[in-house]
Amino acid sequence: MPCYKIIMFGRWVGRCRRLFSTSEASTHPKTERITSPYTLQVVGEKSFVEMNEVFNKIGLAEKGHQTWREYSLAKRKAEVKRFVESILSDKVQMYGDICNAMGKSIKDIDLEYHKVQLLYEQLINSADQIMRDVVVEDSPKRLLKYSVEPIGIVMMFPYYADPIMDSLIKLIPSLVAGNSVLIKSPPNAPFVGEYLSRKMLEVCPIPELICDLYISAVQTPEIVKFRQIRQITFTGSHSSGKHIFELVAKERFIDCNLFFGSNDAGYIDETADVDEAVEQIIEASFSNNGQSIGALQRLYIHSSKHEEVIAKLVERTQKIKIGDPMDPTTGLGPLCLEENVLTVNRLVLLSVT
Secondary structure (H helix, E strand, O other): OOOOOHHHHHHHHHHHHHHOOOOHHHOOOOEEEEEOOOOOOEEEEEEOOOHHHHHHHHHHHHHHHHHHOOOOHHHHHHHHHHHHHHHHOOOHHHHHHHHHHHOOOHHHHHHHHHHHHHHHHHHHHOHHHHOOOEEEEEOOOOEEEEOOOOOOEEEEEOOOOOHHHHHHHHHHHHHHOOOEEEEOOOOOOOOHHHHHHHHHHHHOOOOOOEEEOOOOOOOHHHHOOOOOEEEEEEEEOHHHHHHHHHHHHHHOOOEEEEEEOOOEEEEEOOOOOHHHHHHHHHHHHHHHHHOOOOOEEEEEEOOOOHHHHHHHHHHHHHOOOEOOOOOOOOOEOOOOOHHHHHHHHHHHHHHHO
């Protein structure tokens, strides 16, 4: 799919400036305070991007894409690999930001980075197969083939529970394919986009190849109207994803990839290794304090294993240390959203009545 040219961007900017000159566009908050869910103290402040800055960032992202797409696939793969490896070697830098902003324990952050370690080379190397030309006909009369081209600017909404892993899983294929990326960091991990943008710039000096675009909910409906944004990817709640999908469907005809939470179940049959099953259940249920779109919510246990599984689950959960997420021995930190606290309280009351 061809990308828009810079001259078309100039025309769209002129139209958008008139669009955003209304009073409604200026009603969004200027900054957002970041409060630790563990100490309940303000640990930072993040400024929302003003609309004139949005124009500049999208313009730079478009120029960055035009330069980046001219790199060979092999060179893009090499640069992205260096980018990811620089992040994996620098995880300690993110401990404070993630622990303080969302209460995620160091143990869970290490697990998040470990999952990236297992996946990133596979994601990078899959480009050789996905990006290859497909020859339909090669005869003396004609050559007919399909070619895969970068689409331009991708807008990402990563999930707050796994901000590094979810961002990188979306970033790697987008960048290797030759696109530039706008990241709308989640409010509980507001510094992730800024961090990833800085790390990419250290590896590949193309301005705004990864762009931190921290916008408010009021700004989101207008941002998706930008014609330079050619794809939107979102991970999160059904209500937020549905809202974004409706905005895109109303204003655009572009690819919109949505990944929502589910009601995941676990199943233990009569042949299961109970000790191994219990460890997997603990990880699936308590990772990131249970705040995950893939968190285990139901268990089906074969009658022959039921009593043993329940007993070992109780024993194992009693060993989980609850406390300060910055303490490396903590297994369970605080919930980062008030709505999650209310949900857990409701489930506890339901289970004992």
